[in-house]
Amino acid sequence: MNNKTIATHNGNFHADDVFSIAVFKHILPSFELIRTRNLELIAKADIVVDVGGEYDPETDRFDHHQRGGAGERENGIPYSSFGIIWQKYGLEMCDGNPDLANALDAGLVSTIDAIDCGYVQGVQEGISLSQTIGMFNPTWQEDKHVDECFDEAVEFASRILTRFIAAAKGGLDAKAIVAKAIENAADPRVIVLEQYTPWKKTVVNLSDEALFVVYPSQTGEWRIQTVPAELGTFENRKELPQAWAGLSDKELQDVTGIDDAMFCHNGLFIAGAKSFESTMKMAEMAVDA
Numbered sequence: 001m002n003n004k005t006i007a008t009h010n011g012n013f014h015a016d017d018v019f020s021i022a023v024f025k026h027i028l029p030s031f032e033l034i035r036t037r038n039l040e041l042i043a044k045a046d047i048v049v050d051v052g053g054e055y056d057p058e059t060d061r062f063d064h065h066q067r068g069g070a071g072e073r074e075n076g077i078p079y080s081s082f083g084i085i086w087q088k089y090g091l092e093m094c095d096g097n098p099d100l101a102n103a104l105d106a107g108l109v110s111t112i113d114a115i116d117c118g119y120v121q122g123v124q125e126g127i128s129l130s131q132t133i134g135m136f137n138p139t140w141q142e143d144k145h146v147d148e149c150f151d152e153a154v155e156f157a158s159r160i161l162t163r164f165i166a167a168a169k170g171g172l173d174a175k176a177i178v179a180k181a182i183e184n185a186a187d188p189r190v191i192v193l194e195q196y197t198p199w200k201k202t203v204v205n206l207s208d209e210a211l212f213v214v215y216p217s218q219t220g221e222w223r224i225q226t227v228p229a230e231l232g233t234f235e236n237r238k239e240l241p242q243a244w245a246g247l248s249d250k251e252l253q254d255v256t257g258i259d260d261a262m263f264c265h266n267g268l269f270i271a272g273a274k275s276f277e278s279t280m281k282m283a284e285m286a287v288d289a
Contacts, residue, residue, distance in 0.1 A: 004028060007045035007052070010035040012137050013150050015130035015157070016080035016116045017050040019109075020062065022157040023085055027092050035147055050081035057088045064117070073110060080116040083109050094165060103168040108161075133157060171198065178202040182210065190214060190283045204231050211238045212283050214276075221262060222279035223272045224286065239268040240282075241289040258282060 006024060008017050024031060024047070034041055042052045047060040054061040055070040062081045064070035072078040079087070086093075086101070086109045094100040108129075114120070115130040136153035138144040174197045182203065185191050191203060193215040203210050210227045217223050226236035243255055244264035252261045252271075258278045264271035273279045 004031040004046040005034060005044070006031050006047045006049060007034045007036060007042045008049040009037055009051040011037075011146060013133070013146070013153060014050075014116055015112045015133040016082040018133050018136075018150070018153045019082045019112060019157045019161065020049045020085045021154050022161050023082075023089055023093055025154065025158050026161065027089060035150065049085065055084060057084065069117075075110075076121070077110050077114045077119055078117040080113040082116070083113040093161075097169075097172075099172055100165065100168055103172065104164055107168060108164045129160070174198045175202045179206055182207045185210075187287070189287050190280075192280075200228060201231060203227055212286055214279050214283055216276075217272065221272050221274050222276050223270060224279050224283050226269045234267075234269075236269055238286070240264060240271055240286050242268065244268070244271060256282065256285065 004024075006021065008021065021033065031047075034045065036042065037051060039052075042048055047062070048054070049062050050064070052061060052063045053066040054063055055066065062070075062085050064078070064080050064084065070079045070081075070084045073083075077083075083105070086105055090101040090104060090109070091098060094104065111128070112130055115128060133153050133156070136149050136156065138146055138149050177197045178191070178193065178199045179202055181191050181193050181199075182188070188207065188209040189211045191199070191207070191210050191213045193199060193213065196215045196218065199213055199215070203213060204227065207227075212224050212226060214222060214224050224240070226239060229235040229237050244252060245268050246264065246266035247255060248263040249261075252264055253259055258273060258281055260274035260278050261282065262272045262274060271282060273282060
């Protein structure tokens with residue numbers, strides 16, 4: 001796929017065409033970009049993005065403005081140019097990992113598609129990534145060429161894509177680690193992680209029995225944290241013992257009988273000790289409380 005020519009529309013740009021070009025910046029070693037609405041130039045291009053009135057992935061035509069659009073997902077979100085390009089090239093962008101490509105579609109691509117297509121159901125209010133990309137267009141007070149601004153937006157989108165992929169991969173890897181910890185737990189009420197790993201979503205979804213999670217902190221001590229009753233809520237399946245609330249160091253050590261106990265948050269959702277063994281004792285006490 002060397003020496004390709006990519007055509008997209010000129011004038012003001014949106015997140016779908018910007019992110020589409022960002023994808024090709026990652027998977028193609030080089031290409032010539034033409035921003036135009038000249039149908040003769042579009043017809044000669046190897047890849048056409050968000051213009052041309054045709055969707056044909058076999059010939060790399062990726063428009064969605066034609067009558068009938070370019071289809072929609074099972075959840076009803078229509079495809080914009082970004083989405084249909086992701087269908088063909090997302091797997092390559094994610095090094096052949098289908099779970100990662102699907103996670104990117106769910107977390108990034110489909111939202112940009114929804115906004116571009118005016119499908120607002122389920123889209124969060126506030127400044128969106130699509131609006132942020134739109135802000136790269138020159139204002140009426142700026143003497144900047146729109147193509148220059150487009151290039152700046154693509155560079156920004158390229159970086160965002162990289163970070164979304166890294167975050168999604170981290171989430172998938174964390175899920176596997178936490179799922180294994182749940183499976184290997186000596187007591188299903190206490191899940192032990194050998195290193196800190198994002199765990200809440202996986203524990204809440206995979207274990208109905210888990211009450212507490214024990215893990216090492218970044219500073220070398222250990223923590224015990226409550227499992228929320230539901231994601232996004234401050235209600236816990238079981239709180240830490242009321243007698244520990246707000247105590248630290250000697251006060252907490254006197255109450256627990258654990259000589260290296262360090263603290264317990266007043267909200268009774270997290271506590272800690274210097275050693276793993278002591279934190280496990282705190283977990284045992286919390287389970288029995």
